[in-house]
Amino acid sequence: MSDAETYAERLFAASMSTYETFGVYAGLRLGWFAALADESLTSTELAERTSTQERYCREFCEFMASLGTLTVTTGSPTSRRFALPPGPAEVLLDEQSLNYLGPLGRMAVAAGRRIDDLLDAYRTGGGVSWADLGNDARESQAALNRPWFTRRLGPALADVPDLHAELGRAGARIADVGCGGGWSALALARAYPDATVIGLDVDEPSISAARSAAEAEGLADRVSFVLANGATLTELGPFDAAFAFECLHDMPRPVEVLTAIRDAVRPGGPVVIMDEAVDDEFRAPAGEIDQCMYAFSLFICLPDGLSSSPSAGTGTVMRPSTLADYARHAGFSAVTVLPISDFGFFRFYRLS
Missing domain, CATH: 3.40.50.150 (Vaccinia Virus protein VP39)
Structure with missing residues (x-):
């Protein structure tokens, strides 16, 4: 692999991490992560729980599930149930944990x-x-x-x-x-x-x-x-x-x-x-x-x-x-x- 290809891979990964950071910021500010830490929800239920729009909730949940941050059950797009497991929940939401990094994206x-x-x-x-x-x-x-x-x-x-x-x-x-x-x-x-x-x-x-x-x-x-x-x-x-x-x-x-x-x-x-x-x-x-x-x-x-x-x-x-x-x-x-x-x-x- 050439030096250019190596750096291209690194820059692509960094760019994807930037968008993940933005997604984390949105998920925290809109209450999506907090709601998904309480119980598994469909995108419709998440939208109702957080007074946000279902189509954006669905895209957010699928994005975070694609990264492995959220768990998801199989089903149709509107019947899939998403949840935030304990590990990511501690990092994103537990203000007393030494692993707490939820606010990191706010600085960026x-x-x-x-x-x-x-x-x-x-x-x-x-x-x-x-x-x-x-x-x-x-x-x-x-x-x-x-x-x-x-x-x-x-x-x-x-x-x-x-x-x-x-x-x-x-x-x-x-x-x-x-x-x-x-x-x-x-x-x-x-x-x-x-x-x-x-x-x-x-x-x-x-x-x-x-x-x-x-x-x-x-x-x-x-x-x-x-x-x-x-x-x-x-x-x-x-x-x-x-x-x-x-x-x-x-x-x-x-x-x-x-x-x-x-x-x-x-x-x-x-x-x-x-x-x-x-x-x-x-x-x-x-x-x-x-x-x-x-x-x-x-x-x-x-x-x-x-x-x-x-x-x-x-x-x-x-x-x-x-x-x-x-x-x-x-x-x-x-x-x-x-x-x-x-x-x-x-x-x-x-x-x-």
């Missing part, structure tokens, strides 16, 4: 909606902000990270004894910088019941969603969320510890943010950055994590970071050496990798 759709703006940015500079990408982007990121924070963050930190002891101090004040939808802050509060947690973010809809989540989780007495500006962190300090979960690479001026964190945390207090577990150096072909992060970077994170000027233009693929350089310029003397493994695509760094 968010970028797709702004493709003309992205192309303009690639030509002339500037970017496309998180606010421009809208609810599909912000809500999908929060939803994808939620099970990892809810189920794994507390135990992961407990496995680092000195960090665990500092976070568990009575009356500890913990800052969650770039908190997004708030699930990391809520996880910190559950893990350390003697602490108060303050989440900060520049995105107003995310702060609103975080406040609602705190109320729903019964943690609003110990977790608060603040719409941040450049001076907010210093004004709210001092803190006993600070975290920045998967957000530093999005920030246009990461050194300024790290400097503000250093100034706001008491001397010796832990500063922890969780970011993507990319390779130490660029290589091509790259591993799956780097490939995935380059995809997010080109269409989501780098345009967001470059939407504000001046900008470091970090992008999602923030190598450990890049973070170490930012930390050094912010006044930190050391960056160490914490012994936390098996935490999705992420790596934890402690700055001191």
